[in-house]
Amino acid sequence: MNDFSVEATGLSKFFGDFKAVDNVSLAVPAGSIYGVLGPNGAGKTTSLRMTLGIIDPDEGSSRIFGERPQTVRHRIGYLPEERGLYPGMKAREAIAFMGALRGLDWSEGRRRAATFMTELGLERVIDEKVRKMSKGMAQMIQLIGSIVHAPDLIVLDEPFSGLDPVNQERLEMLVCRERDRGATVLFSTHVMAHAERLCDRLAIIARSQRRFEGTVDEARGLLPMQVRYTPRADADPASVAALLPTGAEQRGDSWLFPVDDAGVEPLLSRITGSGLGVAGLSITRPALHDAFVHIVRQVDAGFDADAGADAVEEALA
Numbered sequence: 001m002n003d004f005s006v007e008a009t010g011l012s013k014f015f016g017d018f019k020a021v022d023n024v025s026l027a028v029p030a031g032s033i034y035g036v037l038g039p040n041g042a043g044k045t046t047s048l049r050m051t052l053g054i055i056d057p058d059e060g061s062s063r064i065f066g067e068r069p070q071t072v073r074h075r076i077g078y079l080p081e082e083r084g085l086y087p088g089m090k091a092r093e094a095i096a097f098m099g100a101l102r103g104l105d106w107s108e109g110r111r112r113a114a115t116f117m118t119e120l121g122l123e124r125v126i127d128e129k130v131r132k133m134s135k136g137m138a139q140m141i142q143l144i145g146s147i148v149h150a151p152d153l154i155v156l157d158e159p160f161s162g163l164d165p166v167n168q169e170r171l172e173m174l175v176c177r178e179r180d181r182g183a184t185v186l187f188s189t190h191v192m193a194h195a196e197r198l199c200d201r202l203a204i205i206a207r208s209q210r211r212f213e214g215t216v217d218e219a220r221g222l223l224p225m226q227v228r229y230t231p232r233a234d235a236d237p238a239s240v241a242a243l244l245p246t247g248a249e250q251r252g253d254s255w256l257f258p259v260d261d262a263g264v265e266p267l268l269s270r271i272t273g274s275g276l277g278v279a280g281l282s283i284t285r286p287a288l289h290d291a292f293v294h295i296v297r298q299v300d301a302g303f304d305a306d307a308g309a310d311a312v313e314e315a316l317a
Contacts, residue, residue: 003029003030004027004028004029004030005028005029005030005031005064005065005152005153005184006026006027006028006034006051006062006063006064006153006184006186007026007027007028007062007063007064007066008024008025008026008027008047008050008051008060008061008062008063009025009060009061009062010023010024010025010059010060010061011023011024011025011047011050011051011057011059011060011061011062012024012057012058012059012060013043013046013050013055013057013058014058019208020043020046020208021043021046021047021050021057021208022043022208022209023059023060023209023210024043024047024060024205024208024209024210025060025210026047026051026203026210026213028184028186028201029184029200029201030184031179031182031183031184032179032184032185032200032201033175033176033179033185033187033198033199033200034184034185034186034187034199034200034201034202034203035187035188035189035194035195035198035199035201035202035203036048036186036187036188036189036202036203036205037188037189037190037192037195037202037203037204037205037292038188038190038204038205038206038296039190039206039296040190042205042206042207042208043205043208043209044157044158044188044190044205045081045157045158045188047205048155048157048186048188050062051064051069051155051186052064052069052076052078052155053068053069053070064076064153065152065153073102074102074103074149074151075151075152075153076151076152076153076154076155077102077146077147077149077151077153077154077155078146078154078155078156078157079142079143079146079154079155079156079157079159080157081157081158081161083135083138083139083142084142085130085138085141085142085145086130087129087130087131088129088130088131089129089130090126090127090128090129090130091113091117091122091125091126091127091128091129091130091133091141092110092113092114092117092126092127093110094130094141094142094145095109095110095112095113095116095117095141095144095145095148096109096110096112096113096148097109097145098142098145098146098148099112099113099145099148099149102149102151103149104148104149109148109149112148113126113144113145113148114126116144116148117144120140120144120170120173120174121170122137122140122141125137125141135162136162136163136164136167137167139162139163139167140163140167140170140171143156143159143171143174147174147178147183150181150183151183152182152183152184153183153184153186154175154178154183154184154185154186154187155186155187156175156185156186156187156188157187157188158188158189158190159171159187159189160189160191160194168194172194172197172198175187175198176198192287192288192289192292193289195216195288196216196287196288196289199215199216200215201213201214201215202214202215202216202219204219204292204295204296206295206296206299206300207299207300209299211295211296211299212291212295216288219288219291219292219295220285220286220287220288220290220291222291222294222295223258223286223290223291223294224258224259224260224286225258225259225260225261225264225283225284225285225286226256226257226258226259226283226284226286227255227256227257227258227259227267227281227282227283227284228254228255228256228280228281228282228284229244229254229255229257229271229278229280229281230253230254230255230278230279230280230281231255231276231277231278231279232276232277232278232279233253233279235276235277236276237250239274239276240255240276241255243270243271243274243276244257245257245258245259245263245267253279254280259283264283
């Protein structure tokens, strides 16, 4: 059995002179939830479409379950970024229709549609026409339609966009349930909270290239932990400043500064042995959001520096 449900290698795509995706590789472990993160316009959607064989890459290749994507379409459920349902169809029929396109029997599709909708608290709209639904509700119907045939790989492009908090929670529950039954889930997003809660592994794409691949903890580990220390009220500020690392900033009664994993225990020993007291102390690991912003800003800074250098060269030419 292949350890990876999805293997994309060196994918690149040009639109005219613009390189929308530049040498992106993805390896999605079987039975995992894998997130592709990035700012708007980073190349996430194009990367997913090349991976699925919807558009051809100019460079690189992809395999799904070890095969060409076109040969295993019946094993894939795909929710595209562009949503679209027949407005005159009732919800149950719309879901059954999408299942039928993947080879699912019509009556079984209708049965599964009703079961899914009931389990997700959507039973009141089972027989309601799509045109009467809110945008978010119609999106949930399309999502169910993309997985009603029990695919082995589920690919969701920005699935949380446009959903209210209740339906976002329903979607998270559904994603976890599909993973638990053995499906592999690959989704793109620019909202870090969902990725932090759901992903077993993730890739971050910025400026058309993959800039990180690993676990959530590995991404968060790119930045040091943040310490907030509040000494006793009568502690001498100069003595506190001398105790703490260079660059520590005083904010009101507290001091803020970074510390790496290896520095935590020595720091605690210094503070407790200093006689300055501890009125408050917290050590916080940066969130995925912080790591994401850090990575993207580094990429943008390098891009701006390269653009500036090119402009100077052109001016001097």
